[in-house]
Amino acid sequence: MDFDRTADRRALDDRVTAWREEHEATIRDHAERSAFPRDLYEEGMERGFGTAILPPEYGGPGGGAVEYGIVAEQTGIFQICFQTQRAILTAGTAAQRERYLPAFADGSAVGAISISEPETGSSLKSMDTTVERDGDGWVVDGFKSHVNLAAEATVHLVFAAADEGLTVLLVDDDAPGIEVSEKRDPIGTRYLPIYDVAFDEVPVDDDAVLLGPGDGYEVFFETFNFSRIGNASEMLGRGKRSLRRAVRWARDRTVGDQTVTEFQGIRWKIADLYTDLRAATRLRDEAAHALDDGDDDASLKTSMAKLKAADAGLAATTEATQITGAHGLYRDQPYEANFRDVKTLEVAGGSREIMRNVIADAVVPEL
Ligand SMILES: Cc1cc2nc3c(=O)[nH]c(=O)nc-3n(C[C@H](O)[C@H](O)[C@H](O)COP(=O)(O)OP(=O)(O)OC[C@H]3O[C@@H](n4cnc5c(N)ncnc54)[C@H](O)[C@@H]3O)c2cc1C
Structure with a gap:
């Protein structure tokens, strides 16, 4: 198998390496304080580093996992947002992609992914967070732990148990009932702060489900x-x-x-x-x-x-x-x-x- 890099990929590597070297001290300073380097994040999204997997129709350069690897080898500050973009790209409807992805391209969107709970880590089977139908929409209720960027996020990807099975919803940060309750103090990757977050009877529209109910x-x-x-x-x-x-x-x-x-x-x-x-x-x-x-x-x-x-x-x-x-x-x-x-x-x-x-x-x- 030929893994030799194309000229475009070598150029991306050179650019992101130079960018990381230039900003290493800033990222390190944020890691010391466990703070998200928001300005750098925004700059890196606009420059196509954190959006390396986003197709041009949403404002990205149109790469895939190879480009993701090139960027992530230099910096981890885009990790959660890569994951959020990937979920929306592969599981989102056209309307969900149109609504969320361009905001990643200009750096205004930040994603958080809420899966883990105090009693749920490696296995998703024992998840306590629920999502139930409520009229035309849904209500999410539960408590999540270890959530990177929960306080900084503009959109949360929330995994919850529905009658249909594990279900994933896109929940905007201004939805009532989201409470970021505690900032944690991890030993590593501290440039992506970690929080506990409560979802207290959070109302969510029907069209917020990724794929379908039970497709988590x-x-x-x-x-x-x-x-x-x-x-x-x-x-x-x-x-x-x-x-x-x-x-x-x-x-x-x-x-x-x-x-x-x-x-x-x-x-x-x-x-x-x-x-x-x-x-x-x-x-x-x-x-x-x-x-x-x-x-x-x-x-x-x-x-x-x-x-x-x-x-x-x-x-x-x-x-x-x-x-x-x-x-x-x-x-x-x-x-x-x-x-x-x-x-x-x-x-x-x-x-x-x-x-x-x-x-x-x-x-x-x-x-
Ligand atoms: C820095 C950091 C960031 C994180 N960010 C997020 C986030 O943004 N969102 C989120 O939802 N979660 C996040 N997590 C949580 C992370 O996904 C979990 O820590 C991970 O899934 C492991 O779960 P756990 O810690 O509960 O360990 P447990 O599941 O309690 O496991 C404890 C030990 O048992 C082992 N073990 C578990 N199951 C098995 C098995 N079947 N066979 C053999 N060994 C097993 C594990 O490997 C581990 O050694 C983050 C964690 C860290 C450390």
Whole structure:
């Protein structure tokens, strides 16, 4: 399979890399405070980074999972909005797409996705949030936890249990009864603040349902098979940047009469970390192409990509601080933040155990 990048994709990579480097300090400052870099988000949406998957008819550049991976490898500030756009693009009616997607293209829209609850994480079966018919519309009632951007969102994608089964609704932020109740204090990806949010008898129009009542699992898999590309890419980006920075430092560091990169133990460590990052990047690329080509085994491939990106990203961000000794163990260096972000992304959007379950479900009957 040919994963060589086209000139357009290389150009996107160059542009988003330069943009991330220019704004790295600002994003880091927001992460320290657990604040959403709203101005940068808006600029990045207008420049086509956070809208890399949006077709031109809605104001985007018209890419797919490959472009999503390129952007996410550099920055995670668009992650939730990529997921929201993906859900609306693949499951929305023409009217829903027309209503919401152009607002993402100009940066005025921010999405939040409410699935998790205090008692519902990896399994959606025990969801307590309900949605019931009420006249011509619906009423949503429940409590969600770990919701990125709940306070900043202009539109919430809410997963709830209906009589018909799991159902997903688009709920505007000005709907009465939405109460963002607590800002959480996560260890990683702090540029996307996390909140608990209550939906207290929130009235929703009939045309707010994505696909149809009871089609929630379909929306979920369309969205989260895709989001694994973003999570995997962000972990790879953090791993690669940590390793590169550590090696550059170690090349100049003399211990006794050798540089650190002359020690065989360090050289082999670098070789292993680099190889694992390259291998995981190939899996990510294969998965992104599979999604864009509509392959049947895209879910298997995105799960393998996320699993291996977590392995490679965690190893690289951890070992970077070993290669750099005490120098890397200070908070003015980016290593610990990269580690915290990768550790967080290892769970968010589906833990490594769930990735293994998906992989085993696909391969055990086939082998
Ligand atoms: C930074 C961050 C951002 C998040 N953002 C959002 C968001 O915006 N919206 C949202 O709805 N949620 C969000 N989440 C929640 C996230 O999706 C859940 O944390 C995740 O689905 C895991 O659920 P849980 O934490 O409840 O773990 P649990 O489901 O309680 O699992 C606990 C442990 O058991 C393991 N486990 C669970 N089921 C199985 C199984 N069948 N087989 C083997 N092992 C299993 C898990 O892997 C884990 O190790 C976010 C989480 C984080 C960390």
